[in-house]
Amino acid sequence: MPKGVPETVPEDGxxxxxxxxxPVLAVHTGPGKGKSTxxxxxxxxxxxxxxxxxxxxxxxxxxxxxxxxxxxxxxxxVHERTGAGGSVEWHKMGEGWSWSRxxxxxxxxAVAALAGWREIARRLAAEQxxxxxLDEFTYPLKWGWVEVEEVVETLxxxxxxxxxxxxxxxxxxxxxxAADLVTEMTKVKHPMxxxxxxxxGIEW
Numbered sequence: 001m002p003k004g005v006p007e008t009v010p011e012d013g014x015x016x017x018x019x020x021x022x023p024v025l026a027v028h029t030g031p032g033k034g035k036s037t038x039x040x041x042x043x044x045x046x047x048x049x050x051x052x053x054x055x056x057x058x059x060x061x062x063x064x065x066x067x068x069x070x071x072x073x074x075x076x077x078v079h080e081r082t083g084a085g086g087s088v089e090w091h092k093m094g095e096g097w098s099w100s101r102x103x104x105x106x107x108x109x110a111v112a113a114l115a116g117w118r119e120i121a122r123r124l125a126a127e128q129x130x131x132x133x134l135d136e137f138t139y140p141l142k143w144g145w146v147e148v149e150e151v152v153e154t155l156x157x158x159x160x161x162x163x164x165x166x167x168x169x170x171x172x173x174x175x176x177x178a179a180d181l182v183t184e185m186t187k188v189k190h191p192m193x194x195x196x197x198x199x200x201g202i203e204w
Contacts, residue, residue: 046131047131138171
């Protein structure tokens with residue numbers, strides 16, 4: 001795809017503008033570092049375009065301080081104060097989901113993950129946001145907490161122009177097939193190979 005020009009153009013009856021403005025389902029998978037980082041980089045671009053952003057983190061503990069969360073919450077405040085960018089919502093399963101009335105009381109992670117997915121599906125149907133990051137969502141799919149077929153069907157049928165980015169290792173084949181953009185992160189070298197633990201500004 002040199003200079004951003006597609007090598008082939010399908011005969012689908014769409015104009016260049018219509019094809020360019022289709023919603024994107026992206027999946028960042030593989031064993032390498034950078035899956036979530038790349039997703040949040042896309043979300044930054046989306047925020048700059050004025051898109052409403054919704055982040056759902058499915059595995060990270062509520063106690064885990066994520067640097068991107070602080071940055072995006074600050075950007076949400078900028079939007080509220082100045083109108084620049086878009087609105088931002090950030091939800092973590094470990095908090096019992098911030099939209100749930102039972103925050104902090106759900107001990108069954110499988111039930112909580114399914115509740116999170118059902119909330120996302122509801123928002124997609126209502127076209128509530130323009131850009132979604134479903135961080136580490138491949139794990140509930142892999143563990144059977146959420147049905148892959150239901151997820152794929154819902155994502156394929158989502159109305160409007162809602163972009164969705166899903167991250168995590170071992171993405172199921174049905175999700176990869178449904179996606180418009182798939183990136184596999186492959187580890188070549190990592191500081192942990194030399195016994196170095198994560199550090200500020202790199203891992204968080």
